[in-house]
Amino acid sequence: MGHRLSKIYTRTGDDGTTGLGDGSRINKDHQRMESIGTVDELNSHIGLLITELSAEDPYTAILSRIQHDLFDLGGELAVPGYTLVSADRIGELESTLDELNEDLPPLKNFILPGGSKPASLCHLARAVCRRAERCVVALSRSDEINDTTRQYLNRLSDLLFVMARLLARRDGGDEVLWVPADKR
Template sequence: MGHRLSKIYTRTGDDGTTGLGDGSRIDKDHCRMEGIGTIDEVNSFIGLLMAELPAADPYSPLLARIQHDLFDLGGELAVPGYTMISPERIDELEASLDELNADLPPLKNFILPGGSKAAALCHMARAVCRRAERCLVALSKTDEVNATGRKYLNRLSDFLFVMARLLALRDGGQEVLWVQADKR
């Protein structure tokens, strides 16, 4: 890793550009920066979710690992051509997803975000994760992007959906079922 910032403000971005890890500069509204920022948002929502969970929650270590993965994915985008997310991380995420989903009742209807505070936070992380995935898809149309990172976000949104269901039921809440407009 390169040098660490000892001074937080550099003034180099005052012109609307930001530096990438390879030394190049791009506009702050570049699709790449949108992806980095949105991945940071997902990571922040997961941090908020973890703060809501009880101390020593059994899901905290897994969520912490996911936070590290997201930081790595942001690093990939910050250094074009650099790869940190491996296909094995997707395999591990899928295994965790299958394990969590095994104890849930079959899903027979669409559900709305909610059920408990932790579940709602998990749904927020899922929704932002979907946006991050869309950012990477858009970026991949103009720049090379590690396809594994995009797949990781796809699986992560699925994982967060399942975890939200699990948290709603575990925390004594209820899944909020969607009801068709003509049947409300």
């Protein structure tokens, strides 16, 4: 592959538009760009979470694969009509989710983000993932979006929730339970 970016600034976006992968141009505040940007932000949060884990940590491999999926998903959003994330990946996320959730006790109370730095970062990624899903749903009202894009983000937010619970419980730690106002 040749060099893709020989010059970082092009000045073509100075008018408030940006180019998509198919060569078309849209406004930078278009819902498609909001979706792409939020998926990119999610990928960045997952990258930050990975820096808190060791290379040998089993979650590192899971999260690294997810980062590649999210980059593909962003590419899919940048080229209308293009498909990169397959339905098979949703099934793989579900299998991973089932496996991770197997050892957790059932939730009997709401939990708050926290418990440890990695758990908190995972909760933050989960919250951004839910926003990314909302952005894609909003985009799907005006543009055709692959069903797998929405489904992937929905399963991913669930997986990140379960992973945050596990990270909070590591090494004798615990989840932060929500306490109702009348009991605080």
